[in-house]
Amino acid sequence: MHSPEELTQRFRERGLKVTPQRQAVFRVLYQNHTHPSAETVYEQVAEQMPTISLRTVYQTLNDLTDMGEILHLDLGTGSARFDSNVEDAHHHLVCEGCGMVRDVEADLDSLKFNEALPTGFRVSETEILVRGLCEHCLAKDQHRMAEA
Amino acid sequence: MHSPEELTQRFRERGLKVTPQRQAVFRVLYQNHTHPSAETVYEQVAEQMPTISLRTVYQTLNDLTDMGEILHLDLGTGSARFDSNVEDAHHHLVCEGCGMVRDVEADLDSLKFNEALPTGFRVSETEILVRGLCEHCLAKDQHRMAEA
DNA sequence: TTACTAATCTGCAAGCGTTGTTGACTGGGA
DNA sequence: TCCCAGTCAACAACGCTTGCAGATTAGTAA
Ligand SMILES: [Mn+2]
Ligand SMILES: [Mn+2]
Ligand SMILES: [Zn+2]
Ligand SMILES: [Zn+2]
Numbered sequence: 575m576h577s578p579e580e581l582t583q584r585f586r587e588r589g590l591k592v593t594p595q596r597q598a599v600f601r602v603l604y605q606n607h608t609h610p611s612a613e614t615v616y617e618q619v620a621e622q623m624p625t626i627s628l629r630t631v632y633q634t635l636n637d638l639t640d641m642g643e644i645l646h647l648d649l650g651t652g653s654a655r656f657d658s659n660v661e662d663a664h665h666h667l668v669c670e671g672c673g674m675v676r677d678v679e680a681d682l683d684s685l686k687f688n689e690a691l692p693t694g695f696r697v698s699e700t701e702i703l704v705r706g707l708c709e710h711c712l713a714k715d716q717h718r719m720a721e722a
Numbered sequence: 723m724h725s726p727e728e729l730t731q732r733f734r735e736r737g738l739k740v741t742p743q744r745q746a747v748f749r750v751l752y753q754n755h756t757h758p759s760a761e762t763v764y765e766q767v768a769e770q771m772p773t774i775s776l777r778t779v780y781q782t783l784n785d786l787t788d789m790g791e792i793l794h795l796d797l798g799t800g801s802a803r804f805d806s807n808v809e810d811a812h813h814h815l816v817c818e819g820c821g822m823v824r825d826v827e828a829d830l831d832s833l834k835f836n837e838a839l840p841t842g843f844r845v846s847e848t849e850i851l852v853r854g855l856c857e858h859c860l861a862k863d864q865h866r867m868a869e870a
Numbered sequence: 871t872t873a874c875t876a877a878t879c880t881g882c883a884a885g886c887g888t889t890g891t892t893g894a895c896t897g898g899g900a
Numbered sequence: 901t902c903c904c905a906g907t908c909a910a911c912a913a914c915g916c917t918t919g920c921a922g923a924t925t926a927g928t929a930a
Binding site for chain 4: 784800801
């Protein structure tokens with residue numbers, strides 16, 4: 575995504591207004607690269623601006639997604655995750671225990687499909703998702719197994 | 723998944739009862755390879771058994787998933803999709819217009835990651851998802867563009 | 871066959887993430 | 901400074917899925 579200052583310009587160009595609420599969302603997203611959920615963004619913005627509503631956070635996230643400034647990810651963790659890194663094509667690794675998400679770079683060109691895609695199908699995106707358990711959650715699980 | 727007859731055995735071995743409702747769900751899943759949603763399974767079962775409840779379909783789908791007889795897929799289409807093919811490792815292609823899902827086989831071994839995964843991370847599954855528009859939905863979209 | 875009981879059924883309420891609505895408010899161009 | 905399109909906060913509603921409870925039933929053992 576662009577910097578909060580640049581986003582101000584781009585919002586105005588689109589006829590969108592730049593409010594303190596939106597600027598606060600810009601700042602949180604610009605510095606948070608952990609693929610936060612809307613709820614997480616809301617909590618972080620609310621620390622500085624306790625009166626903001628979750629609805630406003632959703633609205634701003636949707637606007638940014640429409641403008642291509644952030645990515646809306648559905649990683650099967652229950653809630654959508656938002657990615658401020660749209661510059662570098664990349665994929666994701668997700669912990670099924672705690673929902674932690676990390677970027678993964680893979681060479682998509684090396685991927686070979688064993689058959690042709692359906693006739694006329696237009697691919698918009700090929701996504702690789704690595705699911706598993708992070709070190710922390712794995713230890714927790716083993717501890718749970720031991721006592722059971 | 724196993725055949726409806728074999729599933730009867732496996733359910734009983736687990737202390738689960740085999741009811742007409744469950745058998746009807748078994749049969750629908752056994753012959754439907756389109757990755758149906760719970761709602762779709764419900765509709766197809768309801769044709770033969772109009773009194774079955776959606777809740778019972780969900781319960782049976784969950785039991786089958788727990789037993790490893792089917793796969794519960796989250797492809798970002800709004801509702802979960804269920805896959806009766808657990809024998810052959812494969813991936814999926816999904817139309818973002820109509821939700822159509824098709825199997826895709828790819829050589830995962832050919833996939834190269836550009837960096838190591840996080841320390842201690844245990845991968846349970848690496849999934850490839852091809853998103854796009856099917857021939858039908860693409861034509862619909864172009865028609866919409868033309869008249870706008 | 872019969873009797874018993876744990877498992878299951880249906881219908882409805884509730885949970886969760888997200889979006890719709892509405893009336894009051896305000897950013898920012900003129 | 902004015903003015904109004906755009907935005908805000910609060911709350912309701914939506915779509916998918918699960919929780920709950922009382923009535924019913926599958927399947928075992930006698
Ligand atoms: Mn990312
Ligand atoms: Mn499949
Ligand atoms: Zn974890
Ligand atoms: Zn389609």
